[in-house]
Amino acid sequence: MLDSSPLVPPMPPLxxxxxxxxxxxxxxxxxGYSAFPxxxxxxxVVILRALGRPLVLAAAPESMQAILTSDAGHYRRMRVGQRxxxxxxxxxxxxxxxxxxxxxxxxxxxxxxxxxxxxxAGHIAACADRGCxxxxxxxxxxxxxxxxxxxxxxxxxSMFSLEIGAFDQPLRDSVTRFMTGIGTPxxxxxxxxxxxxxxxxxxxxxxxxxxxxxxxRIIAARHAQAPTDAPRDLFDLMQTAFGDQGGxxxxxxxDEVATMIVAGHETTASVLFWSCLLLAQSTRWQNxxxxxxxxxxxxxxxxxxxxxxxxxxxAVVRETLRLYPPAFMSGRETVGETxxxxxxxxxxxxxxxxxxxxxxxxxxxxxxxxxxxxxxxDRPDPPRFSFLPFGAGPHVCIGAQLAMTEAVLxxxxxxxxxxxxxxxxRPVLPVGVLxxxxxHAPAFRLRRR
Numbered sequence: 001m002l003d004s005s006p007l008v009p010p011m012p013p014l015x016x017x018x019x020x021x022x023x024x025x026x027x028x029x030x031x032g033y034s035a036f037p038x039x040x041x042x043x044x045v046v047i048l049r050a051l052g053r054p055l056v057l058a059a060a061p062e063s064m065q066a067i068l069t070s071d072a073g074h075y076r077r078m079r080v081g082q083r084x085x086x087x088x089x090x091x092x093x094x095x096x097x098x099x100x101x102x103x104x105x106x107x108x109x110x111x112x113x114x115x116x117x118x119x120x121a122g123h124i125a126a127c128a129d130r131g132c133x134x135x136x137x138x139x140x141x142x143x144x145x146x147x148x149x150x151x152x153x154x155x156x157x158s159m160f161s162l163e164i165g166a167f168d169q170p171l172r173d174s175v176t177r178f179m180t181g182i183g184t185p186x187x188x189x190x191x192x193x194x195x196x197x198x199x200x201x202x203x204x205x206x207x208x209x210x211x212x213x214x215x216x217r218i219i220a221a222r223h224a225q226a227p228t229d230a231p232r233d234l235f236d237l238m239q240t241a242f243g244d245q246g247g248x249x250x251x252x253x254x255d256e257v258a259t260m261i262v263a264g265h266e267t268t269a270s271v272l273f274w275s276c277l278l279l280a281q282s283t284r285w286q287n288x289x290x291x292x293x294x295x296x297x298x299x300x301x302x303x304x305x306x307x308x309x310x311x312x313x314x315a316v317v318r319e320t321l322r323l324y325p326p327a328f329m330s331g332r333e334t335v336g337e338t339x340x341x342x343x344x345x346x347x348x349x350x351x352x353x354x355x356x357x358x359x360x361x362x363x364x365x366x367x368x369x370x371x372x373x374x375x376x377x378d379r380p381d382p383p384r385f386s387f388l389p390f391g392a393g394p395h396v397c398i399g400a401q402l403a404m405t406e407a408v409l410x411x412x413x414x415x416x417x418x419x420x421x422x423x424x425x426r427p428v429l430p431v432g433v434l435x436x437x438x439x440h441a442p443a444f445r446l447r448r449r
Contacts, residue, residue: 021050032432090255
């Protein structure tokens with residue numbers, strides 16, 4: 001197709017301006033991209049009520065800055081997050097707080113420093129090479145599934161020095177079942193006191209038992225490898241911090257392995273899929289990347305040195321993160337009474353931060369609904385609190401650099417090898433539940449360059 005007009009990807013409708021807090025919470029179960037009213041673009045704080053409890057919608061830079069950084073001590077992670085996510089991540093880094101969170105973060109930090117990029121880039125390039133060689137060109141391709149497989153392979157190899165092999169399908173099936181079923185938040189998750197027994201809680205507990213057994217088998221496979229004197233990857237660091245050096249498996253180690261597997265592949269698979277979807281509809285930017293990567297060395301030996309020169313590919317990834325942030329929303333609860341941008345809030349108020357609305361705010365972005373990577377070439381560093389694909393403050397995503405490295409290198413390799421077109425032209429809408437997923441997985445056609 002020729003780019004005769006700007007690409008404006010379709011979006012689901014916003015929530016009615018007259019909807020109350022309970023309607024917001026009910027809509028979150030179906031799609032977080034439809035759960036907020038239009039006025040969140042113009043009002044830094046919108047206060048509703050859900051069964052008598054305050055529900056605060058904060059989608060502006062100043063309100064997010066206060067909640068995530070300058071006044072972060074007056075907020076804690078939502079306990080609903082623990083209720084919804086604990087079946088799949090236990091008490092891992094995604095949901096922990098206080099001293100436990102600080103210890104977990106400190107233990108993992110060495111695996112995510114800039115000095116690890118060359119090693120990680122080599123692992124990513126090797127996985128990308130395998131993934132591209134396995135892609136079919138004779139018929140329609142499900143790139144959503146292909147990117148999930150590839151991202152899971154990268155997570156297993158780079159963080160655990162483990163070929164995912166027989167664990168691939170059970171892991172992807174389990175994560176999909178959780179994300180599209182019992183992992184979708186219900187109003188009761190927000191409003192019932194912690195520990196209240198429900199049928200959904202029983203189903204989540206049953207999932208948890210099967211999931212822990214699967215993660216245990218993965219850890220056993222990793223334990224079966226020959227030991228080394230120095231830590232070789234994230235697993236060795238986690239085992240030092242959370243596991244028995246004799247080869248035992250603690251519940252804390254299980255939780256952290258599960259957290260890294262889920263967060264480590266779901267986020268990157270999402271941004272890779274959406275990047276492919278946008279590029280398949282934009283001849284200009286697909287050609288720009290193809291030209292940029294034509295002579296680049298994207299092999300395991302050359303990927304790290306090529307990475308800094310992939311400016312256009314990086315801009316495409318960042319624009320994709322703006323339009324479709326995998327972590328489309330976060331949530332907090334107030335700790336004691338506080339003030340948010342001139343609005344007094346009581347103790348235990350629920351606070352939702354829709355990052356996707358921040359990224360599409362007309363006051364912050366020119367033509368915010370358009371796919372336009374040029375904005376990140378003209379201004380590589382937008383104002384800090386206008387672009388938060390990985391969050392901000394103490395709980396900023398620890399794997400942000402790894403996710404960017406992976407997305408840029410995989411996308412570069414894919415466009416080095418293939419031209420992408422869509423075989424299915426039905427509109428694809430973002431569905432935000434626990435991450436940003438497509439309303440359906442469209443078929444692509446791939447042609448080797």
